[in-house]
Amino acid sequence: MIAKLIIYLKALKTFLRTKSIKRAKFLIYEQDIDVSKFDDDMLIAQLGYFGHHTEKALKHHNRGERGKHKRDKLLQLVKEAEKRNIQEAKLIEWVKHLIEYYDTNKEIYIKKTDEIKVHPQKDEILKFIKQRTTTRFWQAKEIDDEIINDILETAMSSALSCNRQTIRFAVVKNKVENMVVGDSNNKSMFDKAPVAIYVADDERFFPEKYGNALDVGGVCSLIQLAASAYGISGSWIYHSESYEQNRLKKQLGFKDYMYIYSSITLGYSSDKQEKPPRCKVNRFIV
Known part of the structure; x- marks a missing residue:
């Protein structure tokens, strides 16, 4: 009884500190x-x-x-x-x-090192990251399943909050022989992209308000970079309110407790898209 009272007091303290009922309730839920x-x-x-x-x-x-x-x-x-x-x-x-x-073992779990590792291809890697760009037109060429799997496996090496590996993917392929040039609107891209990857997350175990969205963002960024390493490019689309969630989840085979945050269309580009200029970094430093 005393233990439960202590937990409720901790939950109250958490609510007063964070103003988050969800986080306070999670503290109680976590115990039992x-x-x-x-x-x-x-x-x-x-x-x-x-x-x-x-x-x-x-x-x-x-x-x-x-x-x-x-x-x-x-x-x-x-x-x-x-x-x-x-x-x-x-x-x-x-x-x-x-x-x-x-x-x-009562020792602190730290594998101490004073080594500083700078990647031998640092300049090439940073240049590659900076040159990544978006594509909305693709060649009529399929992407091998092994490449898609490697892209997604690489993307899951992203930082994930508290190591909760709750991201889920739905991979949809279009028949490239039926591709048309189309235009740049989202519907056209879904109709013609060789591959569309939908990224969802399980919301049942997140007391954080935006925890899921941050995890999805990190994974989607790595999907784009990993795809670029294969000469593949696409368009990352915010998908949360674009379609009715329940219908789309049923269509793609996601469980009810998943929420679809984003989609990324991928293929081998047929448009030599130039990287739009970015402002100087000083503008972004507060």
Whole structure:
């Protein structure tokens, strides 16, 4: 009873500090979650989340009760994942290592280094990033599935808040033999692009107001850069309010708890698009 009262007081303090009811309710929810009731998507998301927070606790001089709670919840999650035979060996190996370190080693979990690594192709990489541009017209040429998979795998190396790997993709291919030149409006692009990738996120485990949107933005940026490495370009489209969400989710096979934030059309460009000039960086520094 006292423990619950302490949690409610912490939730109240969180609300007074952040003015966020969602974040305060999440603090209460986090204490009593029953991992056996999660679907696999939620289970994996929380393995990443509690793994992230356990690692943070290991890097703190005083691991405290907060760290112990994260470690205990992480243990419940990994046992449930193994019970279901979830095939995410690297993630499960990582969280097991964190639990073992928490239980057996009191040293701060830091692999110290004074090494500074500058990439040998730094100038070429930065130039490549700066030259990335948008394309709205494509050649009638398919993109191999292996390339699409590599682009998406690379994109998922993006920073993700609290390691919650809740991003989901729907990949839609058009028949290139039916392509027309069209024009630059969004509908035309969806009709003619060799590939359209829809990017959605699971909103069930985010107390942050814009946490999902930030994750999607990071992933979409890397989709464009990874595609550029293959000579592929496209157009990143804000998709949240462009279409009725429930209809589009059903059409693409997304679960009800997903929200479609963006789409990216991709192909081999038939338009030698020049990079629009950017203002000097000093204008953006406050």
